[in-house]
Amino acid sequence: MSAEKMLAVSPAPHINAQADTAFYMKRVCLALLPAQIWAVYIFGSRALAASAVSVISCVGFEWIFRRMLGRPQTVGDWSAVVTGLILAMSLPAGLPVYMIVTGAFAAIVVTKQLFGGIGQNFANPALVGRTVLFFSFQNEMQRFIVTPRMSQIMINAAGGPGVMLSADAVSGATPLVLFSNARTLPSNTEMFLGLINGSMGEISALALLIGGIYLCARKIISPVIPLSYTLTVMAVALFWGFDPVFHLCAGGVMLAAFFMATDYTTSPMLRSGKLIYGIGCGLLTMYFRVYTSFPEGISTAMLFMNALTPQIDRLTVRIRLKRLAKRRDV
Amino acid sequence: MLLSSAKKGIYLKSHKATRQMSVMPLTLPAEVRIPMTHGRAASCRPLVKAGDKVGVGQLIGEAEGPFAVPVHSSVSGTVTGIEELPSRLGMNDLHVVIKTDGRQSSAEDLRPPVIGSREEFLRAVRDSGLVGLGGEGFPTALKLDSAGQAIDSLLLNGAECEPFVTSDHRNMVAYARELVQGAAALMRYLSIRETLIGVQADKQDALDLIAAQCEGMDSINAAPLSRIFPAGEETLLIRELRGTELPLGGRPADKNILVLNVSTVIKLEQYLVTGMPLVSRTVTVDGDVIARPMNVEVPIGTAMGEVLRFCGADEGSLRKLIAGGPMTGTALPDTGFYTTKTDNALICFSAYRAERDRETACINCGRCIDSCPEGLLPGLLFKAWRERDEKALRDGLLSACSGCGCCSYVCPARKQISFELGLAKQFLMKKESENAEGGSDER
Ligand code: SF4
Ligand code: SF4
Numbered sequence: 001m002s003a004e005k006m007l008a009v010s011p012a013p014h015i016n017a018q019a020d021t022a023f024y025m026k027r028v029c030l031a032l033l034p035a036q037i038w039a040v041y042i043f044g045s046r047a048l049a050a051s052a053v054s055v056i057s058c059v060g061f062e063w064i065f066r067r068m069l070g071r072p073q074t075v076g077d078w079s080a081v082v083t084g085l086i087l088a089m090s091l092p093a094g095l096p097v098y099m100i101v102t103g104a105f106a107a108i109v110v111t112k113q114l115f116g117g118i119g120q121n122f123a124n125p126a127l128v129g130r131t132v133l134f135f136s137f138q139n140e141m142q143r144f145i146v147t148p149r150m151s152q153i154m155i156n157a158a159g160g161p162g163v164m165l166s167a168d169a170v171s172g173a174t175p176l177v178l179f180s181n182a183r184t185l186p187s188n189t190e191m192f193l194g195l196i197n198g199s200m201g202e203i204s205a206l207a208l209l210i211g212g213i214y215l216c217a218r219k220i221i222s223p224v225i226p227l228s229y230t231l232t233v234m235a236v237a238l239f240w241g242f243d244p245v246f247h248l249c250a251g252g253v254m255l256a257a258f259f260m261a262t263d264y265t266t267s268p269m270l271r272s273g274k275l276i277y278g279i280g281c282g283l284l285t286m287y288f289r290v291y292t293s294f295p296e297g298i299s300t301a302m303l304f305m306n307a308l309t310p311q312i313d314r315l316t317v318r319i320r321l322k323r324l325a326k327r328r329d330v
Numbered sequence: 331m332l333l334s335s336a337k338k339g340i341y342l343k344s345h346k347a348t349r350q351m352s353v354m355p356l357t358l359p360a361e362v363r364i365p366m367t368h369g370r371a372a373s374c375r376p377l378v379k380a381g382d383k384v385g386v387g388q389l390i391g392e393a394e395g396p397f398a399v400p401v402h403s404s405v406s407g408t409v410t411g412i413e414e415l416p417s418r419l420g421m422n423d424l425h426v427v428i429k430t431d432g433r434q435s436s437a438e439d440l441r442p443p444v445i446g447s448r449e450e451f452l453r454a455v456r457d458s459g460l461v462g463l464g465g466e467g468f469p470t471a472l473k474l475d476s477a478g479q480a481i482d483s484l485l486l487n488g489a490e491c492e493p494f495v496t497s498d499h500r501n502m503v504a505y506a507r508e509l510v511q512g513a514a515a516l517m518r519y520l521s522i523r524e525t526l527i528g529v530q531a532d533k534q535d536a537l538d539l540i541a542a543q544c545e546g547m548d549s550i551n552a553a554p555l556s557r558i559f560p561a562g563e564e565t566l567l568i569r570e571l572r573g574t575e576l577p578l579g580g581r582p583a584d585k586n587i588l589v590l591n592v593s594t595v596i597k598l599e600q601y602l603v604t605g606m607p608l609v610s611r612t613v614t615v616d617g618d619v620i621a622r623p624m625n626v627e628v629p630i631g632t633a634m635g636e637v638l639r640f641c642g643a644d645e646g647s648l649r650k651l652i653a654g655g656p657m658t659g660t661a662l663p664d665t666g667f668y669t670t671k672t673d674n675a676l677i678c679f680s681a682y683r684a685e686r687d688r689e690t691a692c693i694n695c696g697r698c699i700d701s702c703p704e705g706l707l708p709g710l711l712f713k714a715w716r717e718r719d720e721k722a723l724r725d726g727l728l729s730a731c732s733g734c735g736c737c738s739y740v741c742p743a744r745k746q747i748s749f750e751l752g753l754a755k756q757f758l759m760k761k762e763s764e765n766a767e768g769g770s771d772e773r
Contacts, residue, residue, distance in 0.1 A: 007651050009663050011749035013735035014656040014679070015342075015493065021693055021742045077690065119691035119743075222696075269696040269709075317707060324705050324727060328578040 021118070025078030027220045031211035032085045032259065038207040039200035043093035044147050047200045053097050055084030057104035065113045079118050083107050086126035086259050089201020090252055091133065094145035099137055103129035123306040124263045131299045144174060144197045174198040175250045176289075191249035198251070205249040212258030221262040224274040225281075229257040232282025240290060252298045253285065266306045273309075273316040280305045339558035339566070339703040340736045342657070344532065345493040345616070353500050353612050353625040356632065356640055358432060362405050362668070363425040364390065364631030367417055369467015369672040372397035376426050382409040385437035387606050390426050393456070399469045400459050403437070404609040404629035405430040418653065418660060418667065425631070425668060442605040451519035458601040459608040459671070464498065464562070464591030465654045467672035470598070474520065474588070482586035484522045485571055486513060486595055488529040488536065489555050489562030492655025495675040497612040498593050499533050500625045505596045506539035512599030513550050520588075525550040526571045527592065530561055558703075559657060560734045564589055566703050578730050593674075608671060615641040617678035619648050628669050634676060635665045643678055652677040657735045690743045698737035698747055704730045708737035708747045715754035723758055731755070 039047035062080040066073050074080075087103055107129030112121045134141045174197050175186055186196050194204025201208070216223040233253055234244035247253070252260075261267060261281050268277050281301050288297030366374040374391030378384060384403040391401030407430040417423035443454035456471035464487060486509070490498040502509060513525045527544075529537050531554040540552040555561045555570055565576050567589060574585055582589050597608050609630055616623040621642030628637055638645065645665070652659040653673050698708035707726060714722035728751060737747040 007662065007664055008649050009661045011746055011752075012656075012658050012660070013739050013748070014650065014652050014659065014661060014677075016739050016744070017742075019742055020744060021690055024695070024742055072688070074690070079693075117691060119693045264693045264695040269694060269699060269707075317710065320705075320707070321725060321727060324730075325578070327575050327705075328727070328730060329575075 021077045021079070024220055025082050027218060028082045028215065028259070029078065029085055031215045031220070032082075032089065032201070034207035034210045035089055035201040035204060035255070036085070038194055038204040039089070039093065042147065042149055042194070042203065043145065043200055044149070046145070046147075047093045050091065050093055050095060050100060050200065051085060051088040053100045054088035054091070054104055055081055057101045058084030058087065058108050061104055061108040062113065065109055066117070069113075071117070074117055077118060080108060083112070083125045083129075086201075086255070087129045089255055089259075090126065090130045090199050092141060092144050092198075093147075093200040094143065095133075095137075095140055099133055099140060102136070103133040105129075106132040119265050121265055123303055124260050124266045127260055127299055127302055127306070131296060131303065134296050134299070144199075146197070150197060175246070188243070188245045188249070191246060199255075202252045202255045205254045208254040208258055212254070215258065215262075221258070222271065222274060224271055225261050225267060225278040226257040228275050228278025229261055229282045229285075230254070232279045233286055236283065236286040236290075240286075242290075247286070247289070251289075256281070256285075256298050256302055261302055261305070266309055268309055268312045268316060270313070270316045270320060272319070273312045276312050276316070277305055277309065280308065338701065338705065338736075339560055339734075340701050340739060341557065342491075342493050342559045342739075346496050346499075346532075347494075347623045348496045348614055348616055348625050349499060349533075351496075351500070351624050353497075353504065353627050355627045356629065356637060358405065358430055358434065359629070359632050359636050361410075361427065361429050361633075362629055362631035363413065363415065363427050363633070364401060364404060365415075365417060365668055365670055366391045366401055366424040366426070367419075368399065368401070368630075368670045369461040369469075370397075371399040371461050371467065371469045373423065374398055374401050376412050376424055378409045378426060380409055380411045383407075384409060384428060385435050387440050387609055388437035396472055396475075397469060399461055399471070400457065400607070401426075401630075402459050402607045402609050403428060404631055406433050406435045407431040416667070418662070418670070428631075436606065440605040442603060443601075445519065445602075448519050448521075451515075454602065455598065457607065458598060460594055460598055460601075461671050462591050463593040463597065463611060463671065463674065465658070465672055465674050466591070467670075470590070470594055473590075474516075477520075477581075477583040477588045479521070480586050481520055481522050481583065481588045482524075483572065483588075484513060484516055484520075484525040485567055485582075485587060485589045486525065486527040486592050487562050487564075487567055487589055488527055488533070488540075488592040489560075489567065490533070491530055491557075491559045491561045492657050492659075492675070493559075494616045494677050495614045495655045497614045497625055497674045498591065499536055501593045501596050501612055502529065502533070502536040503539060505600075506536070506543045508596045508599040508603075509540060509592055510543040510547070510550055512595035512602070514547070515599060515602055516588075516590075516595070517549065522588070523549065527552045528555045528561075528567055528571050529553070529592075530555045530557055532557055559736065560703060560732070563703065563732050563734055565732065578727065611669075611671060611673065613637060613669065613673055614675040615643075615678070616675070617652075617680075619644045619678045619680045628673075630671055631668050633665075634662075634667050634669065637669065637676060638665060638678065644680075647680045648678050649681060650679040652679075657739070658733070689745050692743050692745065695742060697740040697742065701736040701740045703734060703736060704732060706731055708751065709741075709745075711751055711754065712745060712747045715750055715757070718757070720758065720761055723754055728754055728758060 058080045063075045107125035111125040111128040115121050192205045215221045237244040237247040284301030288294050377392050378390045385406045388403045390403045393400045407428045410429050411427045413425050414422045415425045445451050460470040462468045544550045613628045651662045711726045731751050735748045
């Protein structure tokens, strides 16, 4: 009785999973590490600098904005770090600093915080950041630097059977540009490993796959969206007589499938919804690629599906509850 | 067949340090204060007064009405008074204070009940003072009676899916025979066709012992249950053992099923054989401030502090005391309570283990949905509740929520979903009765 009124009283359950929001966000950062390392390997310290600028400005904007509005600080949940990293991965390595900062502003302030912060955004912040940059700085966003290592790779490639990249070595054209110009393409192995040019985190399908598999294996994300997205892309490619592996590895499909389309907030909650969403992203991506000369196919496809997410959720939830009610005969 | 699609819920680290330890009897306390209210039973009227001599098993609290269950003395000694002390429900309750004489002699008139009919059996169950010992605390006699005549199958709940708690487990190991005999008695007097004893698969020893006792009895069988939490929840137990769904808001009796906790049946059998009513129970004492975690047989009405000290509790660093398991138990404000018939465990944590950091925004991760054993959408119900959206709460089948706590456990935003859904249920009920009163019930 000596212990009167000193114990903590709270409702059950009295234990909880250790994982909080920050835990999951940190895991996503970890999963992006292979792509980041590959970017540094190919593009050198510039890639590191660009990522640092992106992450720092995302976290900084979040901090400043929350503070200005007197809202509880949320930088501790690491979501701004994730946004910063994904944004960086989707940009060319040589992009000027002020442009990266602009992208971070569009992502964190306009897309995320103006709508109430984490969990409230209607579209994936990194995706909006990249899209805004693309439409504001078309040229810079398509200028891919050619580092010594990159030209080495190109020369090697030129010596081999895939005699192509040397012609574009100066401009550093990406495979997709080559594709729309109907030029010779790099081999699938080069595509898969990431011996190509492009946005810094998108070039190596392998590195992204390693991170993606890690996320699925640790149950950080559900595999439904990445699988349905990538399989749809490949199926459509096959259907139109294109090389499915090329379309899987080219551009940002892998980054989008594992890291952007799986964003909790802007993708459907139920498995059935995720399936619809993944297939939708895949179809739209291929539609833009094949039928338009639109270079931002993936981003547009995903923004479109982001916008549809509430509708998908509403539909799938209604079906789910109807089934449940039937099962419990209400 | 098992509905494997229904295997939701969560996997918890079991923390069952006491699973291999036999039950220890508590050193007899010098004094007990026996509450007149236990679990969900109605309060009793004390039958004794200061100066009365009582024996173990003597009736000291008379049950009035079907919701009450008689209370018996857990010790032999002298009544020193009747005190009004705080009860678990935050109200005051009468407690009979008895100074023990150390002899633990039984009351004189104890003898096994003579049973010839269903009515006499129900009478005996009531006289035994039993409530659901799994923590649920519903009067057992009332449960049997209201289940009606058409009970087909008896499910004995030995899941014990809560972390730390092993009191049912140890009772099943020690009293497998009584368990099976008790089930046989229930079947005989209530004309039940078959019994399934569901035990979570991690308690293989108990399963084996029970199976050995069931040898030669076609109609009583042991069945392993999946290791998820909350495998022992009524709807899940029925789903897993019988492959059938309870209708929403329905009772097991609607499917001709009766569910009882294993320890309840063991104590019932002991009463039928010896005539000794429920005067003590097994309590698992565990947690990081407990030096000697163990299962203790505790006389009803023992001061909690006494039980904790017996197990070497470091009371100075105790920060949280949970009556029951950590998933569904109740956190008590202090140690100044007295054990009731429903305390299957006392879990003691030093740090504020479940201290929720400030709740953060829902990130729509869907983990609550994946965890909900009832297939609900807890995050959406939570939002609907915060917005006081009655329609969304009803459409979301809030009434199917069992309060199991899985959703709160997994939520990375640290939302107390299950707790608030409990509030939401009360809110809906209040609205419904308001509507009924106003005659404007549109449903
Ligand atoms: S507390 Fe209710 S909503 Fe939450 S998991 Fe359990 S049944 Fe589902
Ligand atoms: S688990 Fe928590 S954060 Fe995740 S969807 Fe449910 S309520 Fe939201």
